[in-house]
Amino acid sequence: MGENSAGKNGFLDKLSRTQVAKAIFRTGIPRDRRQRMMIMLNNVFLHLHPVRLPKHAVRVKYTWCMGGLSFFVFLVLTVTGILLMFYYRPTVEYAYGDIMDLKEQVPLGIMREIHRWSAHLMVITVWLHMFRVFMTGSYKPPREFNWAVGVVLLVLTMLMSFTGYLLPWDQLAIWAITVGSNMAGATPMVGTSGPGSSLLALGDVNFITSSSDARFAMIGGRFIGEAALLRFYVLHCIGLPFIIMIFMIIHFWRIRKDGGISGPT
Amino acid sequence: MARDAGKIYALSTVCTHLGCTPNWLESDNKFKCPCHGSGFYKTGINFEGPAPRPLERFKITLDDDGEIVVDKTRKFQQEKGEWRDPESYITV
Numbered sequence: 001m002g003e004n005s006a007g008k009n010g011f012l013d014k015l016s017r018t019q020v021a022k023a024i025f026r027t028g029i030p031r032d033r034r035q036r037m038m039i040m041l042n043n044v045f046l047h048l049h050p051v052r053l054p055k056h057a058v059r060v061k062y063t064w065c066m067g068g069l070s071f072f073v074f075l076v077l078t079v080t081g082i083l084l085m086f087y088y089r090p091t092v093e094y095a096y097g098d099i100m101d102l103k104e105q106v107p108l109g110i111m112r113e114i115h116r117w118s119a120h121l122m123v124i125t126v127w128l129h130m131f132r133v134f135m136t137g138s139y140k141p142p143r144e145f146n147w148a149v150g151v152v153l154l155v156l157t158m159l160m161s162f163t164g165y166l167l168p169w170d171q172l173a174i175w176a177i178t179v180g181s182n183m184a185g186a187t188p189m190v191g192t193s194g195p196g197s198s199l200l201a202l203g204d205v206n207f208i209t210s211s212s213d214a215r216f217a218m219i220g221g222r223f224i225g226e227a228a229l230l231r232f233y234v235l236h237c238i239g240l241p242f243i244i245m246i247f248m249i250i251h252f253w254r255i256r257k258d259g260g261i262s263g264p265t
Numbered sequence: 266m267a268r269d270a271g272k273i274y275a276l277s278t279v280c281t282h283l284g285c286t287p288n289w290l291e292s293d294n295k296f297k298c299p300c301h302g303s304g305f306y307k308t309g310i311n312f313e314g315p316a317p318r319p320l321e322r323f324k325i326t327l328d329d330d331g332e333i334v335v336d337k338t339r340k341f342q343q344e345k346g347e348w349r350d351p352e353s354y355i356t357v
């Protein structure tokens with residue numbers, strides 16, 4: 001082990017020169033600009049962020065860090081959500097009781113509170129992020145497509161919120177989703193109580209009935225019951241997170257491809 | 266089930282706004298929906314909140330033993346003039 005003229009010879013330096021450390025991190029403890037850059041480029045997580053940033057990009061006053069916070073809260077939701085899945089069972093028989101147990105009995109049941117508060121928070125941060133993007137004019141070319149991707153992310157965030165709302169299976173949940181899904185029943189053309197639904201008919205046979213319309217597809221029945229609970233659970237835990245992650249990848253990739261974060265003009 | 270002006274009729278307690286369950290409030294003499302506050306008179310007529318039309322009534326008849334029979338598959342809507350249908354109430 002040779003002397004390192006530039007640095008100390010502490011434990012960390014020794015560690016960074018072991019074969020294991022080199023195999024994983026490639027670059028040792030960074031000592032100059034080039035090495036610092038290499039660290040960013042050689043790490044899959046760090047390379048999400050650009051090596052160089054304009055100064056204004058890290059000013060909290062410019063971004064409010066709302067996009068970053070949205071992503072952070074999303075990660076918190078993912079971790080706490082997975083822990084909740086170990087406990088919560090999405091059936092009419094168990095759902096409400098499991099939530100009550102999480103609140104009162106289960107060790108680390110606080111995950112449920114963290115998950116719920118974070119869910120509310122994410123809706124707020126995503127809206128604020130959209131507001132700041134609008135106020136800084138960052139939706140203008142060449143970033144107009146990323147704005148559109150953002151709109152998809154907003155809708156997906158709201159859908160996550162909506163599907164999660166049913167899972168505690170309490171009165172608030174059931175009636176909120178009754179109301180929400182009845183709105184789907186008023187969709188033009190494809191909802192039974194919506195305008196134009198009677199147009200989709202062949203003679204006397206109506207294609208859009210209360211058991212074949214948009215509302216039925218959403219809740220798997222004509223009222224909020226077992227099928228709705230299962231459907232919302234699967235969408236909330238698997239379907240929507242999967243789609244939202246794909247769109248986040250596109251969103252982050254596009255920030256870089258659109259020339260990095262916008263600047264004040 | 267409600268009785269008013271010599272008629273007994275069966276009101277559906279599905280709110281005509283977005284489907285919650287309005288409750289009868291004795292002190293206010295009205296049905297009140299907990300979701301967005303629609304109010305209905307004893308007759309089912311809407312008078313406050315977002316509900317766009319009166320509660321629906323079910324088919325109601327007396328059977329041979331004089332018992333009241335409610336058929337929830339037949340609905341009568343006030344705005345279509347169906348409350349005049351003799352099957353939508355029984356007289357007392």
Ligand code: HEM
Binds near residue numbers: 063136248261
């Ligand atoms: C799941 C929700 C979202 C996440 C996690 C997210 C994340 C991010 C992050 C981390 C940035 C970097 C700059 C910053 O932190 O402000 C960003 C930029 C941007 N976001 Fe989002 N975002 C989301 C939703 C949205 C929505 C709803 C819109 C608008 C409809 C949007 C439009 C944009 C645009 C146009 C940029 C580029 C801004 C610039 O260059 O200054 N995003 N997003």
Ligand code: FES
Binds near residue numbers: 179281282301302316
């Ligand atoms: S559902 Fe009754 S007032 Fe909205």
